[in-house]
Amino acid sequence: MKNFKRGIGVFSLILLNLTSLMAQGNGVAALEKANSEILSYIEPITNLFYVICAVIGFIGAVKVYGKWSAGSSDTTKTAASWFGSCVFAIVAVTAIRAFFIG
Secondary structure (H helix, E strand, C coil): CHHHHHHHHHHHHHHHHHHHHHHHHHHHHHHHHHHHHHHHHHHHHHHHHHHHHHHHHHHHHHHHHHHHHHCCCCHHHHHHHHHHHHHHHHHHHHHHHHHHHC
């Protein structure tokens, strides 16, 4: 009778361990699937942000040219802020891409 109780205890512990191992396998597969889906979105989103940066840069260049042609006194300040914002946008997109891929 003592061995029977011990056998049931060992069997129940093995059963509990097997169910937890099976549950971990499903979680790992779901995490790997989510990771691969996120990585598949990184390239198109990065390209979209580069296009947005290019459009904003073009609009800024036209704005600076308009101020320069009009002889405005704050053309240098506008050009510096435009250039700084373009550099920041490109660096930010590159850093975010490196964060998700690297």
